[in-house]
Amino acid sequence: MSGRVGDLSPKQVDILAEFREQVEDILPDLPAQHDHYLLRWLRARSFNVQKAEAMLRKHLEFRKHMKADTIISDWRPPEVIERYVSGGMCGYDLEGSPIWYDVIGPLDPKGLMLSCTKQDFMRTKIRDTEMLRGECQKQTEKLGVNVEAITLIYDCEGLGLKHLWKPALEAYGEILTMFEENYPEGLKRVFLIKTPKIFPMAYNLVKHFLSEETRHKIIILGSNWQEVLLKHIDPEQLPVAYGGTLTDPDGDPRCRTMINYGGTVPRSYYVQDNVVKVQYDHSVTISRGSALTLEYDITTPSSVLRWQFASDGADIGFGVFMRSQEGGGAQKVGDMLQVLPSERYNAHMVPEDRSLTCPEPGTYVLRFDNTYSVLQSKKISYTVNVLLPDGQIQSPRSIRGDGRLE
Structure with missing residues (x-):
């Protein structure tokens, strides 16, 4: 049994009912109260009610501390993050899930970390994740089926030693840990494309931050990556630069209005140079x-x-x-x-x-x-x-x- 609505064993049905009763006092404060949402926390803790309850209650405190319910409307990332942190949401896969792109090569970790705080990075990622959660909810209402997870395309072209800078890796590890603890089952699949020779080293440095379930969702693609992506994404939902037919209104094949490609951070943003x-x-x-x-x-x-x-x-x-x-x-x-x-x-x-x-x-x-x-x-x-x-x-x-x- 998958542990999802419509595919529960009799024991899992009983556990879900017990879990709902245990967290009844905090249900109104959660972003969702339906079975699909509660089952995400149970699956993340192998249907152990006590562990799932502790995880969910800790997440509620996290939401209050980070003001997650209003972070999209009430907080805006610093300009340097908006301009130079690469990535973005673009299109939907064949099942209606939002697609998020992380573009690694142009990212300037050292320049970014010398220009804003690690906490600003964390808030930015929470803001992005809350936006994607909202997109999943819209897709659920639009399609009439439960959409609760995203497809992630990790473009590793240009991954190099600059991305393995220790402070950047530590910050990235904290962000991954935050995802695992607060947004379980939020990833449907992760496609890694254009991986260079240095990739195994980079992956070994961060994989211990990932749960076993998340690791199983990672798919490393070879030279036929465009062909594989098209098995999961309609060409009209995939940018031309990634093998589809989607462009920006001005014909840009990289869809820069939706995906930020970052770049080297100018020293004018460095805090210690300006403070x-x-x-x-x-x-x-x-x-x-x-x-x-x-x-x-x-x-x-x-x-x-x-x-x-x-x-x-x-x-x-x-x-x-x-x-x-x-x-x-x-x-x-x-x-x-x-x-x-x-x-x-x-x-x-x-x-x-x-x-x-x-x-x-x-x-x-x-x-x-x-x-x-x-x-x-x-x-x-x-x-x-x-x-x-x-x-x-x-x-x-x-x-x-x-x-x-x-």
């Missing part, structure tokens, strides 16, 4: 395997907590938490309320400057995390301000921001 030298209020070295916590007492609802920081020579973990108990006694981070999940920031390449509106009073904890580093200490420079709703800066005397090394 005004920031004078940070504090500098501290965090030992390997250690962390730095900064506590700020927020007394007025809707105050804004703003932080700026840079690291020297390597990335640094950072997250925001809220103490869940009164008093000044020690409390482990794991026992605190997570406000901004801890992530690793490439602040040695692009300094961070972000803010958070605090909905309620309390003690907010900023944590710089170097616990994952077993060899390297990290020097960070930072400035933190608390802005009251009336625009005034909160008195430093009411802020316990001197820091504590763990």
Whole structure:
């Protein structure tokens, strides 16, 4: 049994009913509530109800944190991403699934990562994925059949050593992990075309981020790749450059109005070449395997907590938490309320400057995390301000921001 609607064993039917009952409290907050959607999470966890429930509840927190429901309308990627990140949606396969193209060769990973934050890349990919989810929903309504996954064409022509730059691979790995954890069963098939000799090395560096199910959907095509694509895609839905008959209105065979082909990022976009030298209020070295916590007492609802920081020579973990108990006694981070999940920031390449509106009073904890580093200490420079709703800066005397090394 495939574990899909219409092809369920009696046991799977019972498991689906149990799963629906277990997650009934969060169903209204999910992007879909039908059986097709719930079965995606069950298949991703081999019909283990407890694991599927944990995965789905974690995804809901992810959606809230990333504002996934409104990311298409409320957030726009930086200009450098819009202009120089290659790829795009173009056409539908024979079963009505949207087709997404990733064009690797023209991509300039180093130039992009020196021009914007890793978190901007993550948001961009979430935005693209939410757009594709919406396209699948439109196709479902249009065709009267369930469309829940996309066809991905990975154009590997030009793949080279520049794409194997370590910070870029690490960022790509985080994006793949995000997909696996939050958009299970979103890929129907992945066609890899025009793979160069370096491809096996590149694939070995990232394949451990992929689930076994995803790996089984990857199809590496040879010199007859155009012929194979046409078995799955109508010529009218496939660009001329990929063996079909589709062009842009102006006759462009590469369909550039739908597929961005990227290119080398001009140095004018590099943040470190353009940023005004920031004078940070504090500098501290965090030992390997250690962390730095900064506590700020927020007394007025809707105050804004703003932080700026840079690291020297390597990335640094950072997250925001809220103490869940009164008093000044020690409390482990794991026992605190997570406000901004801890992530690793490439602040040695692009300094961070972000803010958070605090909905309620309390003690907010900023944590710089170097616990994952077993060899390297990290020097960070930072400035933190608390802005009251009336625009005034909160008195430093009411802020316990001197820091504590763990």
